[in-house]
Amino acid sequence: MAEEGALLWEPTDEVVRNSKITSYMAWLGRTGGYEDLWEWSVANPADFWSSIWDYFDVAGERGDGPVLNGTMPKAEWFAGSAVNYAENALRHAEATPGRTAVVFRGEDGARGTLTFAELREEVARVRAGLVRLGVGRGDRVAAYVPNIAEALIAFLAVSSLGAIWSSCSPDFGAPSVTDRFSQIEPVVLIAVDGYRYNGKVYDRTQAVRDIAAKLPSLRTTVWIPRVGAELPEDAATWAELRAESAPMAYERVPFGHPLWIVYSSGTTGLPKPIVHGHGGIVLEHLKAISFHQDLGPDDVFFWYTTTGWMMWNYLIGGLLVGCTVVLYDGSANHPGTDVLWNLVAEEGVTYFGTGAPYITASMKAGLKPSGLDRLRGLGSTGSPLPPEGFDWVYSDVKPDVQLGSFSGGTDVCTGFVGAVPLLPVRSGVIPCRCLGASVESYDPAGKPLIGEVGELVITAPMPSMPVMFWNDPEGERYRDSYFAEYPGVWRHGDWIKILPDGGCVIYGRSDSTLNRGGVRMGTSEFYRVVERFEEIADSLVIDTGQLGQEGRLLLYVAMAPGAALTDDLVAALRTALRTELSPRHVPDMIREVPGIPRTLSGKKLEVPVRKILQGTPVEKAANPDAMANPEVLTHFVPE
Template structure:
């Protein structure tokens, strides 16, 4: 095993000198400031910090005369009196510079400069306006990760209309659950998509979605005359400047249980947050080639689009991460000269298990990991095969469309440890009494507002659902739903969702450390651990495993699993039963469905416990019914 906290990478004096956050510190009049000093100022003086972000990046718009921040959570208001537009800021890059590189499984490639992208956005903007789309109207998209999705999003934003997207692997019911909440005026879709070498016809699904949306005035299908007509007329770029908190897009909670929450982010909050995060934590700017493996149904697509705000070229990939082989994404990065490579933690673990050795990545300056905790072995593998390339593990979520905790070029990388709390994010770990603790596992909370927190949930009069989602446990304090341990130096470790945490004999245990041991066994492809205990009543600890090709769950393997869990973690980690299943249920973005499976084990019907349309493999749920 790799020791948690083992030092893997340290920034050289040259890396620190050239880092964009170092230039920012000098601009602030704080040359030589270390990261902890900058972070502490950013959370102690949020008005100064976020005001400096607007000024440093010369945000296009009218900052207005109002205060930077008024009020506290959940009613904080930012930059009152200001006006700006996300698309205007995203499209201000040098017209001759690359803006978009698009690839698919077949290797087909398209590119757009900033000038060409702005021209396409202007065309689609004019087409949407002809359909009657105006400020505040919703445009929904059922699209893969292609230039058309990015163009349509920017065109929507440029009008002051509101964007919302799902990827075409979502089922009709799941899409309808989302889009009927926001009543879009226009639906932009595809008739089909290719994944893992197979074509999937979605024309019937598109028809079903359109029929279920009241108030829809048009359905536009990319690759047909309706799309050609939408973008038929040349037009000059134009941007409707809107108030700071005006809705930019609606994204959704995972929708694994109940109706997905329609989370609304504002133009201003996203512009400032993504400028800060991408510049100072990912260290991105002009000349960079930014890739993150995602679909339009995951908030990382929205984050990837933010690369335009800092002048980078964004790489849009449509397809499977492992087709035609497990190294597909690494080869893509080599061929396109990617400088920052982002993916989900499961892909890094899969690459490690496949013993890949990525090559041809001479331009690569950083790797990002998110979606679930990455075990220390994943950190160590990456730094073995890509020596000198720092790994940035980030944790945040759809709720804020960014990371609360992550990496920064000024700090070293240690196995299994996230280096810092991000600028402007006052993250703390609360014990059961709501007291901040250091060096102990507790609830991840945010105790001061951030501008990218939701401006509201759609159709939530009085904000009741919004407040219940984040502020019910600690009034005025955002509870995120993750377990976190903050270390004395400000770094931290994420242990998974707090609502799926194991509780054995009064000791709380995160699921990520459990998976780290189990999934090291080569016979095991994937795993899920569930504690069936209820409040005041200890239940059973069940370990479900899906086997690697050719593997089988033998008594000897069960014995070795239990011995490893006992020896490497504790006797409390030894499961009551180890059960084989054909697959571990995951969302379309790759997250394990721990909470829904627990509900199924406690008697909730499968159809009520999880939304099949939001899952990558809903067929496996039946194997968890007791």
């Protein structure tokens, strides 16, 4: 078993000297290490975020208002300022028009590129088309599109107008999409006729018709032909939308003006429509991508994602720092598990991000990726990466790569904790709390903890916190989501341990904790033991206890191809859990299931399964259209 905390990578003097954060510290005139800089950033939020605006010379008008008014949940940033996301993303077209801005690739082998000048030209054309459709400031434009160039172009065009973007991936079912889009009343829907995934073609024309029929606010549906499906006779097309050239222009809007609407998973209720502002996202992504990912104009940035996950919004933020961003439309496992590693090699990617399950799957497949000469950063998010995943990266991927495990969320469209090029990488440990993120671990009474597991909380506002939830005029739903437990303090819903040196370990969701005989444990520790077995492809553990009463501990396992849940394997699992966790954490039952339920972005659905086991009907426990594999839920119904 891998040793948590073992040193795997240290920055060389050259890495530290050439890092973007070192240049920033020199510009600030600050000395000392990263922890000193972090403490200053959270103790002086107005000074810190003002320095980010100035250091990156954000395009916009600062105004003469205060940097920060009030505190959570009603903090206001940069009163009197005016800014536009698209203007900041496309300004590199002025200085380096011929440099590649976007590489887009498909599962079918298709590949294309756009320079910064070409990207700006395409955005200007689509912007003019949207104006012809009557789209203006504050209007919502919804998109049912995969991770393709047209998605990025349309988003930038929408944001340049001060209109509001919202997207879902076409693998979302129509009811799940209407649950989201009907809340925001879009005036235009941009949609594909279909998509390719895992070697198959999926026609989505009927789904688009069903979605449009449930959106009475729609004026127009714009179709992007992708798979040659039959479109309505009078269909407006992408070609028509971008038909006319036009000069580029930008509508500067107040700092907190809505930029996009993203959504909570929607597996156990109506998805929360989370609104982020132009200014907050610009500042947060400039800071995070430049200082924590250490990226700039010489880098090629790729994160495997869909348009339905906030990592798409984060990935395209690479344009803000002048990166080349890589968009990939397709499966991570077709034709083989190595498809993403091959793409990284072929495109000369310098920073590759993915979900922790992909790293684990690559490890279990015995991959040894090659040709990664330019790769210097590897990001992992979505769920905790176990120490074994850390160790595999350094033994079989690249010994000099900086592995950055990040944890944050859709709620803020960034990471609260992550990596930085000034600090070493240790197995299973996230190196630091991110700049400007006042992260603490709280006990139930609201007392800060060091070296103990507690609730992940944020004690000071961040600019990328939601400006509101849509259709929540009094802010009641927003307050209930984050501030009900600790008034004035953001409770995120994760278990975290903060180490004395500032490192962090995430233990999974705090609403799916294992509590056995008074010993609380995050589910990630349990999965680390179980999924180390080669025979186990995936697993889910549920503690059925409630209201202080200890219930049964149930372990469900999905087997690897060709493996079986034998008596010997069950005995080995029990022994490993007893030895490595505690006798209290030996399951009362171990059962094989055909698959583990996950959201469309890959998160395990522990809470809905717990509800099913407690008697909630399957159809009420989780929304199948928000799931990647809803068919497996019936296998968790008690017999």
